[in-house]
Amino acid sequence: MIGRFLKIRILQVGRELSSLGWWRTVVLLAVLAVGGIAIYRQTGLYPNCLYVTAVAALVVLGIHLYRKDKEFILLTGTDPMKIYVAEYAFFSVPVFILMLFTEHWYCAILLLAVYFLLSLIRYTPGKKTRTGYAPAIIPRDNFEWMAGIRGNLPVILVLYVAALGLLIYPYASIFVLWLLLGLIASFYQWCEPSDILQLAELPPKGFIRRKLKSHLKGYLFFSAPILIGYVIFQPATAWVALVIYAISFINLAFFILSKYAVYQPCHSSPAGNVLTSVIHFCMFVPFLLPLPLLMCLRAYKKSQHQLKEYLDAYR
Amino acid sequence: MLTVKDLTLSYHGSVVLEKLNLSLQPGCIHGLVGMNGSGKTTLFHGIYGLLKPDSGAVLWEDRPVSRKDMSLLETQHYFYPGITGREYLGLFPTPRAFFNAALWEELFNLPLDELIENYSTGMKTKLALTGIIKLDKTVMLLDEPFNGTDLETGRIIKLLLAKLKEKGKTVIVTSHILETLTGSCDYIHHLAGKGIRKTYSRDSWVNMERDLFAAMEEKVRVQIDKAF
Numbered sequence: 001m002i003g004r005f006l007k008i009r010i011l012q013v014g015r016e017l018s019s020l021g022w023w024r025t026v027v028l029l030a031v032l033a034v035g036g037i038a039i040y041r042q043t044g045l046y047p048n049c050l051y052v053t054a055v056a057a058l059v060v061l062g063i064h065l066y067r068k069d070k071e072f073i074l075l076t077g078t079d080p081m082k083i084y085v086a087e088y089a090f091f092s093v094p095v096f097i098l099m100l101f102t103e104h105w106y107c108a109i110l111l112l113a114v115y116f117l118l119s120l121i122r123y124t125p126g127k128k129t130r131t132g133y134a135p136a137i138i139p140r141d142n143f144e145w146m147a148g149i150r151g152n153l154p155v156i157l158v159l160y161v162a163a164l165g166l167l168i169y170p171y172a173s174i175f176v177l178w179l180l181l182g183l184i185a186s187f188y189q190w191c192e193p194s195d196i197l198q199l200a201e202l203p204p205k206g207f208i209r210r211k212l213k214s215h216l217k218g219y220l221f222f223s224a225p226i227l228i229g230y231v232i233f234q235p236a237t238a239w240v241a242l243v244i245y246a247i248s249f250i251n252l253a254f255f256i257l258s259k260y261a262v263y264q265p266c267h268s269s270p271a272g273n274v275l276t277s278v279i280h281f282c283m284f285v286p287f288l289l290p291l292p293l294l295m296c297l298r299a300y301k302k303s304q305h306q307l308k309e310y311l312d313a314y315r
Numbered sequence: 316m317l318t319v320k321d322l323t324l325s326y327h328g329s330v331v332l333e334k335l336n337l338s339l340q341p342g343c344i345h346g347l348v349g350m351n352g353s354g355k356t357t358l359f360h361g362i363y364g365l366l367k368p369d370s371g372a373v374l375w376e377d378r379p380v381s382r383k384d385m386s387l388l389e390t391q392h393y394f395y396p397g398i399t400g401r402e403y404l405g406l407f408p409t410p411r412a413f414f415n416a417a418l419w420e421e422l423f424n425l426p427l428d429e430l431i432e433n434y435s436t437g438m439k440t441k442l443a444l445t446g447i448i449k450l451d452k453t454v455m456l457l458d459e460p461f462n463g464t465d466l467e468t469g470r471i472i473k474l475l476l477a478k479l480k481e482k483g484k485t486v487i488v489t490s491h492i493l494e495t496l497t498g499s500c501d502y503i504h505h506l507a508g509k510g511i512r513k514t515y516s517r518d519s520w521v522n523m524e525r526d527l528f529a530a531m532e533e534k535v536r537v538q539i540d541k542a543f
Contacts, residue, residue, distance in 0.1 A: 140402065140405040140406065141405075141406055143395050143398050143402065143403075143406060144395075146397070146398050146402055147395060147396060147397025147398050148397070150397055150398075151397050190395065190396060192395045193393035193394065193395065194365075195387070195389070195443075195446070196395060196406055198382070199406055199407060199408065201382070201383055265393060266393040309365075310365075313364040313381070313382040314382060314383070
């Protein structure tokens with residue numbers, strides 16, 4: 001049974017990759033290669049090896065908590081723990097290999113042990129049925145943030161407080177803000193129904209401009225306290241934060257535009273999801289920094305074309 | 316007057332409606348009946364501009380119809396996940412100050428502060444219909460508004476249609492249950508053979524039922540007899 005599950009996962013990964021197209025796959029591989037080099041180098045140093053292990057464990061914890069197939073796996077009658085550990089270990093093989101080639105090879109065993117512990121967690125954060133969890137300050141036409149914040153409020157609160165609390169350390173808050181933006185990217189994975197799209201009664205260009213303006217403004221208000229705090233507490237590295245902050249706006253614009261570039265009412269785009277993750281990682285790869293901007297321009301053009309069918313009647 | 320003139324519409328390469336002509340009196344409730352696949356939804360999409368016509372035109376008061384004049388209630392109701400009914404209604408602009416969410420919440424017995432994914436099919440229909448009414452457009456296209464609703468809600472929708480007529484709206488409504496249309500429409504248009512076969516007014520409902528079902532019932536009776 002575990003073998004069958006792994007086979008399904010491999011097929012799913014294959015489908016995701018094939019939906020990406022060749023050049024996106026090349027970008028993804030470049031990001032993975034850079035990530036691999038970073039993991040190898042940092043695992044060779046102490047205590048960085050522990051940080052690498054902790055980050056890997058946190059990523060898997062996030063996946064485990066929010067995976068939607070927990071009930072399905074229980075229905076199959078197989079021991080869910082075995083399936084979880086097998087899946088996480090299988091996809092971590094490259095990380096394990098990199099770790100095993102360093103003097104801190106025990107981190108691979110430590111990470112595997114953490115997977116066993118994580119797999120015992122049965123808890124899935126539930127969705128709240130009341131409005132209380134979507135702050136009233138969110139503009140009422142920003143349904144993406146309403147739904148996204150409602151679904152992720154505990155994580156967002158923890159990260160936001162952590163970002164403010166870590167202002168005394170260089171780069172830490174900026175890294176947490178990057179994580180928050182990654183979470184915000186997930187707000188744009190689901191396409192709204194066409195009747196909501198048409199409510200503004202604007203043609204594609206006007207609609208996109210209004211959307212970008214409203215959402216970038218929202219992000220500015222959301223993230224400004226962290227950035228201002230960082231500039232006050234870390235003036236020496238403030239310029240780095242400002243550069244990353246500027247890029248984060250390009251990334252956010254890309255997340256929004258990529259949704260409309262492949263817009264289909266009530267659908268989510270697997271290619272879009274993987275691509276947004278790839279673009280988000282580009283922030284850490286200096287030679288890939290222009291990519292988000294180029295992708296943004298491309299997505300803008302594509303979104304104009306894609307929305308024609310639904311919004312051209314408002315010209 | 317809403318006029319559909321020689322409208323030909325194709326879907327996935329096959330012609331669904333061909334040179335369809337239809338004139339709809341303003342300020343009336345118009346029913347649209349037809350078998351599954353006869354093109355009712357396609358006609359709605361054509362009028363609303365979601366489908367580009369192969370040929371022909373849709374005119375409102377002798378000018379090409381603008382989507383800004385119309386609202387469309389689709390058969391399938393999709394909602395954005397993770398938002399409440401109140402937040403959904405909040406997305407709809409209110410052209411006039413007549414809309415009071417609390418009154419609609421009470422009328423339709425809608426739990427507006429709950430996530431829409433927890434709603435039943437009937438509740439979703441009522442919520443979508445409330446949004447359409449909030450838009451306050453002159454022409455309203457309602458595709459299967461009675462779907463999934465209980466007896467009481469069906470009755471409320473009938474009364475709402477009467478109110479919309481009173482307010483001068485032109486409403487086109489489809490339903491699979493003929494009684495829901497005969498009870499609320501001024502005219503019923505029979506869609507068959509890629510066009511409008513016949514239009515019936517209130518005084519000819521009896522003829523309509525006979526026309527619609529006579530041939531079909533004869534055939535089905537034979538089939539049922541064979542099946543038993």
